[in-house]
Amino acid sequence: MASSTNDKARLMIWSTPRSISTAFARSMSARGDTEVFWEPYLACYSFGPDRKIHWGDHIPGMLNDKYTYSYIDTILNADYPNSKVLFVKGMVEGIRGSFDVVDAKFKHSFLVRHPEKMFRSLERLATAIPGAEPDFINGFKNIYHDLEDFYNHVQTKFGQPSPPIIDADDLVTHPETILPKYCEAMGIEFTPKMLEWDSVDPSELNWHCTDVGDIANEVLKNTVIFSNAMQSQGFGKAPDPTKSAKPSPTVAEYAEFAMPVYQRFYDLRIKP
Numbered sequence: 001m002a003s004s005t006n007d008k009a010r011l012m013i014w015s016t017p018r019s020i021s022t023a024f025a026r027s028m029s030a031r032g033d034t035e036v037f038w039e040p041y042l043a044c045y046s047f048g049p050d051r052k053i054h055w056g057d058h059i060p061g062m063l064n065d066k067y068t069y070s071y072i073d074t075i076l077n078a079d080y081p082n083s084k085v086l087f088v089k090g091m092v093e094g095i096r097g098s099f100d101v102v103d104a105k106f107k108h109s110f111l112v113r114h115p116e117k118m119f120r121s122l123e124r125l126a127t128a129i130p131g132a133e134p135d136f137i138n139g140f141k142n143i144y145h146d147l148e149d150f151y152n153h154v155q156t157k158f159g160q161p162s163p164p165i166i167d168a169d170d171l172v173t174h175p176e177t178i179l180p181k182y183c184e185a186m187g188i189e190f191t192p193k194m195l196e197w198d199s200v201d202p203s204e205l206n207w208h209c210t211d212v213g214d215i216a217n218e219v220l221k222n223t224v225i226f227s228n229a230m231q232s233q234g235f236g237k238a239p240d241p242t243k244s245a246k247p248s249p250t251v252a253e254y255a256e257f258a259m260p261v262y263q264r265f266y267d268l269r270i271k272p
Contacts, residue, residue, distance in 0.1 A: 042094030
């Protein structure tokens with residue numbers, strides 16, 4: 001039976017840059033009853049006509065002038081009669097200074113990752129982006145504080161109590177425990193389909209907002225930015241951080257700066 005817009009579950013999850021949120025979107029997509037929206041606000045912030053940053057200006061396939069906030073509002077509120085869940089994967093840097101653009105009708109949740117792992121990942125990401133500035137990582141020093149600011153905004157402005165929080169290591173180590181608890185907290189039914197899925201090329205995804213930005217670029221979509229999440233068939237076990245080389249001075253500094261915020265999220269997380 002087709003469902004109307006009003007009786008759908010409307011969910012968003014917010015994270016620091018990528019972390020494991022791409023795999024989480026794959027998990028939600030595997031349900032079979034879910035419309036997935038890929039980083040719609042980041043598309044406006046980075047690649048639309050009113051973009052605030054310009055690193056993609058000279059890379060083919062990155063920009064798309066239809067990505068305005070009014071367009072996002074239109075597609076998020078369109079009718080999808082064959083889906084029970086609307087799911088938005090959000091990146092908090094896409095709403096810096098403009099929390100008011102976010103659809104308050106959605107139920108919000110958060111995905112966090114240990115800061116050292118996240119900033120290491122950003123360093124690797126910078127090497128995969130053509131023309132990325134050497135100080136690319138510097139623009140993300142406050143990203144955990146941005147995430148906490150929006151977490152508080154969801155409660156004070158949207159009136160939503162204690163949004164659910166997932167820690168990335170918990171998710172990849174105990175998905176069979178974390179996902180049912182997440183689904184319960186978000187008001188949707190858990191299905192084992194969320195635990196595994198097929199490898200895909202990004203072009204094969206039936207997701208909204210994948211015709212803009214790095215996921216639309218023929219080169220970038222096959223680099224470290226997406227390859228692991230697209231080739232994976234499940235969450236997999238979290239890597240052992242003790243096996244990693246010593247972090248760079250920048251990673252160490254930024255991770256230390258972010259740790260108090262991360263710890264506050266970690267203390268409130270859904271526990272295995």
